[in-house]
Amino acid sequence: MTQPAGTIPTISVADASARLEPADPDGPMLVDVREPDEWRTVRANGATPIPMSQFQDRHAELPKDRPLFVICATGSRSAAATAFLLRSGWTDVANVDGGTVAWERAGFPVNRG
Secondary structure, eight states: OOOOTTSOOEEOHHHHHHHHSSOOTTSOEEEEOSOHHHHHHOEETTOEEOOHHHHHHHGGGSOSSSOEEEEOSSSHHHHHHHHHHHHTTOOSEEEETTHHHHHHHTTOOEEOO
16 A cells, blocks of 8 residues: 555555455454445445544544554545544554445445445
8 A cells, every 4th residue: 555645545445355354353444434324324344433523533442553444435535534544643544445335336245224
């Protein structure tokens, strides 16, 4: 995930999915910043919800000792959250390119309801 200076680190849905399986308590964590109504509709399997409306207040809940992959619907809100975390002292954070839309289109596991 090497990025030019000044850009947001990104990871493809394929690479994120591969790194998230099998689930490892010390491995990467998928953080979904969409709002609760979006979360209930469809979400990447194993994602942890921290909605953007609560993100500034709740970001300290996120671990600094494991990689974080941040996902939203298409990648713009998660890019903002990724940038915020990097400015706030997290070092191993990446935006999931294309978000939940790309995740589902690629056929990776999702939950509904």
